[in-house]
Amino acid sequence: MPDASFDAAADAPSPAAKGAARRAPALRLRWSSVFNHGVLIFGVFLMMGPVVIAFTSSTFDPIAIHRDGLKLGWGGEFLSTYDTVLFEKSGFTKEVNGLLMLFNSMVMGLGFAIGKVVVSILAAYAIVYFRFRGATVCFWVIFSTLLLPLEVRILPSYEVVQSLGLLNTYTGLIVPLIASATGTFFFRQFFKSVPEELLEAARIDGANWWRFLVDILVPLSRTMIAAIFIIMFVVGWNQYLWPTLMTTEEGYFTIVRGIKQIMQVWIGANIPAYNEALALAVLAMLPPVLIVVIFQRMFIKGLVETEK
């Protein structure tokens, strides 16, 4: 994700910078900017190249790919490939198609992002505004869970979810992941920077703790919420390990997990359906990219600006 934000920052200059560029003498070639653009173009090439090749290759039939390797150009199989991938039931059980996997991923991404935002806001709110004994300790305990990523605690997590009978459910897929030290930390820092007088004014205005949160703190944090939501959506969408463990029924497969599964199914005596796997990969990439592109302005704003 740092790359995406970097790109977005590059094409959203401040109005002042735009104005200055317009007034600068146009003809003088500045080698430093040629160099800068060279670096940027090279970066774009590195990042976009594989995606473009994956896309173009997915429009060829699998035999051509098997024979010639990945291909640039237009293979003419675009419609049929994507139609198959999206709508044809496949897998062992013939229960799942691309559309269902996209839906599952969407549930996963949204649930993950919304859950994380809500839980982080509530945790940060408690830590910053309710001066209960041990608030600081609580915060550092939460913070230290950064040292315990999912991969480290995956067995106990699995054990808990399994014993609750939540395997192959959306709940089991999402809930164990939504506690977020990162989100809590960001919201804590933000809440700490909100002037104390705002809380006092709201108290005098008769706002209870819930109204203060909903009417004042959440609206003030909305760029922050947007930024964290976007990051978390992409992270949630791209989850691989956890869904792989949690879901054995194909009806709950997410798309990232499905790519691999479908490749495995189709590897047999036949030539693997490279085109379909690639098409699935392209489809898997699309929603996070769209989200980032659509919300990039808010995203940048959330990271660099505070409105108080």
Added chain:
Amino acid sequence: MTPADGSRGGVPTLEITGAVKRYANGHLAVKGVDLHADEGEFVVFVGPSGCGKSTLLRMIAGLESVTEGEVRLKGRVVNDVEPADRDIAMVFQNYALYPHMSVYDNLAYGLRNRKIPKPEIDRRVREAAEMLQIGEYLARKPGALSGGQRQRVAMGRCIVRDPAIFLFDEPLSNLDAKLRTQMRLEIRRLQRRLGVAAVYVTHDQVEAMTLADRIVVLNGGRVEQIGAPVEVYNAPASTFVASFIGAPAMNLFPAEAEGGAIRVDGGSAPAPARARGAVTAGLRPEKARLVPAGGGLPFTVETVEELGATRLVHGHVGAASFVVSLEAGVSPPGETCAVTADPADVHLFDRGSGARL
């Protein structure tokens, strides 16, 4: 104006008895304060930074707990009452407007929380907006307003609540000097018009003098003096009040009082006959007169500051620095001359405690 002794009768709007504030870290910020504000009265807390003015105000608002003593609003003890239920309204130093809400919503927010019917809210908001001349900004966010306009919005938020008392915590300190003077007058005018009692915190003695019906001078968490501005100016209760109220500050210097005169360095000037012995004498720059040497307390001119309307002559009386304010165009009678004054203008304070004699 309500007389300072509260002779209008009935319960005072605000009454504080034996108020003590000890912060969680053990710091004693308010050390036993008694005062009251009558209906419609404008009370100003004035004192240097850190003397506990804000703490006392916040105790009235309910934003700080009261460690000891009682705070009563309209006769009701409110020590344990939530700020929202105290019938108060407060203007903060940085205004504390809700940045994401329009001016209209900023004014309406408190009323909505109080479940006041919509048409009534609308009526009150528009009335207050008109009174403050912010009607055309109702749809704007605070970020799009100037400092003076924000100040008005903050006051509007108080007015719509129609409280028993307004609380102001240095509301003008973020404005430039010119706007400050203008808003000062406006606050006074509004408060008079609405007839609502007000407590106003400032460290600026000019604001205190111009706004107050009654001044409360605070020092180190204690009340030094309570009185009408003229009283405090004419009869400061201590050397602290004497040096704090009035600009340029009152000259304070050690002197020997001998019943009807004070003596410094062999010179003498007439003074009240109240005291004898070593005292601290006080004389305001504008009440001091310069006369030829021998006619009073010996004084050597060091510098003269030209202020246009007046001139400030700086020098020393004894070891203490001393300022005399002269009318424009008047010059000191010589490099070495003497200071004298009407006996009524000379203040005498206890040398040790600083209390007025």
